[in-house]
Amino acid sequence: MPPAPRTLNIGILAHVDAGKTSLTERLLFDTGTIRRLGSVDDGSTQTDTGAIERQRGITVHSAVAAFRVGDTQVNLIDTPGHSDFVAEVERALGVLDAAVLVLSAVEGVQAQTRVLMRTLREARLPTLVFANKIDRAGARTDALIAEIRRKLTPHAASMTHVRDAGTRAATTEPRTFTDPRFRSALGELLAEHDDTLLARVVDGPEPTPADLSGALADQTAKALVHPVYFGSAISGQGVDALIAAIVAMAPEPAQNPAPDPAAPPRGTVFAVERDPSSGHKMAYLRLFEGEVTNRQWLTFASPGTRTTHTGRLTALDVVGAGTDDSRTSLAPGNIGKLRGLPDIRVGDHLGRPPARTPRFAAPTLQSVVRPREPGTTQAARLHRALTDLAEQDPLIRARTEPGGAISVLLYGEVQKEVIAATLADAYGIAAVFEPSRTVCTERLTGTGEAVVGMDRGPAPTGHWATVGLRVTPAPYGSGTAFRYETELGALPRAFHQAIEETVHEALRAGCGPHGWAVTDCAVTLVRSGFNSIFSTAGDFRALTRIVLGRAVREAGTTVHEPYRAFELEVPPDTLATVAARLTAMGALIEESGAAGETWLLRGTVAARLVAAIEQRLPGLTHGEGVWWSRPADERPVTVREPVDAPASDTAPGTAPGKPNDGLA
Incomplete structure (x- = not known):
């Protein structure tokens, strides 16, 4: 019996406009999966299939596509790049084997890039970095590597040489182990995690190309080193080297044995969508153990609750299986699209729960939604629509408020705009959203x-x-x-x-x-x-x-509001002004110090003030400030506004009226 094909589930992550979806298209095209390159501008890409995604040119929900190289199947999971959809990214991480982090060779490392890399490193996922847009004016190479090492990871290995960067004639060629300078630099980098290799680098004999190649593969798989590839998703330059690096991370057949039919199936649902023609629900399942076949009865459990639901599959599509593929079952390591499970939700798990259950940061904003046209019929339609959307993102948690309005939880204003557009386009409901308020407890x-x-x-x-x-x-x-x-x-x-x-x-x-x-x-x-x-x-x-x-x-109770831990890089000449302004608005600066050519501030601030800070920072730092924040703890509310508000004016679960943000 031939060994099972090697399968690798790769996440494509990036900040907005780095070219993530374009790279996904290029990978599919260069491997012969699609015959024509799709375009983000004209909405013809394979993964951004929703109307909102096509109109806005951004990824909102995770999508899956697949390609094959030899005996290796690679499932590509295209994830959102905007920070408002960070929960979607975190859900996808639980089903990945490795990741490709995309950044622009022109804009370089952005705040969201740093957030994503932190998340990947915490998850210990093997990660390749692809520096896109080398054919755009202003593209950088050596300076970008230095920036990556300074801001993302000190263990970045540059694997590509670029000629004519910043022009349409830009080309790439892989660095080879025959180049003594490359061999020396790579050896020193790898020796930081390998004492045996360090001894050979210092005292000899010099590591051979085979030694370095094996150490690079091993340390990449352990997420200790991050190879960097330069290229262009538009021209295709450098993509062949990236494909070879991706395939090299796939497990060997000996490490990927045939599934044990007796093992109970175990997997995680990481995305849910509805068929646009029938409206039936479809769930993406990453299977870790066992086997799933069509017409099988399956029981899923919702994370963090005792809720379970059982259903029978009516259709099973294995991602990457062609129309003439005879596979009718889902094997470990693969992803399947399941139909016939009406109660299934994102995050549900099949079989025993995963060893590492991701804990998502709760949304910090809430908005009350009402149909533009009054009436019980419109309100009922709005509630059903928001309930459907909550199946795709349970954290938005639609809830009926006194008076018939409905509240939803949010990560940001872009997410609110996307929900409003989805209600209008997919459900024909014109909805009015009240100004967002901070969620308190x-x-x-x-x-x-x-x-x-x-x-x-x-x-x-x-x-x-x-x-x-x-x-x-x-x-x-x-x-x-x-x-x-x-x-x-x-x-x-x-x-x-x-x-x-x-x-x-x-x-x-x-x-x-x-x-x-x-x-x-x-x-x-x-x-x-x-x-x-x-x-x-x-x-x-x-x-x-x-x-x-x-x-x-x-x-008796006290009201607490969410806080965020922040890091802020600013030019030295703006340090005093920025620090004074942050302190005036209530931020606690806990640490400061020089970080190369910039100053780094660390501290905590109320979540309700983050949006105002992000809006003012470009003016305070001449456009050079880099802000990053993550959820921290909750602290008692100290603003002067009363916390009691009439139900008609303030929805339960929201913060008091807007306080003075200290930025005027």
Whole structure:
């Protein structure tokens, strides 16, 4: 029996306008997968298939395409480049074997490039760097390598020599081990991670080309070294060397044995889309173990919950399988497009959960959405549409607010614009979004307890149920927990389930005195009772909300807002002005120091101020400031505006009105 074909799942990552989607097209074209190069400008690319993606020329959702070189199949996963869709990128990382990070040889390392490289290095994914656009005016080579080593990774190995950079005549040729200068530079770089190689570099004998080639492959696979290739996705220069490097990372057949039919299937859903013609849901599954066949019954679990759902496949398309391919099953390492699973969502896993479950930074913005045309019919259509979109990105979490409006969680304004355009184009719904507000949370300041029960008739609330709850604060970041002090058999199972589910729903929905979600607490059922004739699960759901609200109010809460840790590189002559402005607006600068020709500031700042900082920085730093931030912790709200706001003006889960940002 011939060995299973080698399969490699590669992510293509980049900042906006680096040429990521164009490179994907070039890879498919040069390997014979497509006969005509698509164009981002005219919307004919293979991966940006959505109407919004074609109109805006940006990637919004991860897409998959495949090509083959010899006995190796490479599945390309094209990921979004805009920071508003960072959760989409992080989801894709969990199914990748390696990555190609694309940057522009003209613009160089951008803030988002640094964010992506940090993420890749934390995930320890083998990463190649492709410096695109060498045929554009202003393209750099040696200076760009120095910038990459300074800002991205000190262990960047330049693998390409470029002639006539910055002109349309730019060409590339691979560096060879016969070049003594290249051999010496590469040997010194690789020796930093290999003591045996270091001894040979220092004392001899000099490492052979085979030694260096093997060490380069080994250290690239371990994400210790990052080879850099120059080229142009438009002209095709340098792409052949990149393809060879990608294929070289694929596992050998001995390391990629045939699947064990007896192993239970295990995989992760990393993207969901709907068929534009039928509206049926399609899910992309990366399989790690076992085997999946068409018409098979499968059970998926949602991460972080006890929710499971079972369905039967009605169609299975293996990515990269041609129309004449006889494969009817999905093998480990491959990606399949599944149909017939109506409840499936992004992030669901098949079989046991992955060893490393990614933790996504929660969105920090929220907006309330209303249909432009009033009426219950339009509101219902809007809710269904947003529910569909939440299947593709569960973190937006659509929720109905008092008065019939719907709130969604967001990472940024571009994401809001994309959702609005999608509602109009795909669903025919004109929606109005209120200004975005920062998402806050409430944390308990003490312990609270409340009991409402039946005597001989229904409780004073009119419900046939008795519920007593105690709430206590829990450590930061622990989330919410539900516990019992009553006997589990004291209530029918359906009533226990109704209480527990309602507790978690009410905490998320904002049962605290200020209307924000309550987190980092434990809720204990201390008393319960029911009437065997009249009590229903609905009685317990309704009464639990009332009792929980009273217990939380008795405990008291403080409102916390999200903060971000930042790094900021500025020219030396702007340091004093920038530092003074950041401090005036409430940022805490924790560290500063020279970083080559620039100064580096590190600290934390309230997330609500980040957008204002990013808007002002170009003017404060002559356009040379580089800002990077990531989610940090949450801290008590200190702005002067009241945190209580009428429900008609402020949606639960949002921050108070805009404070003075200190940048005027």
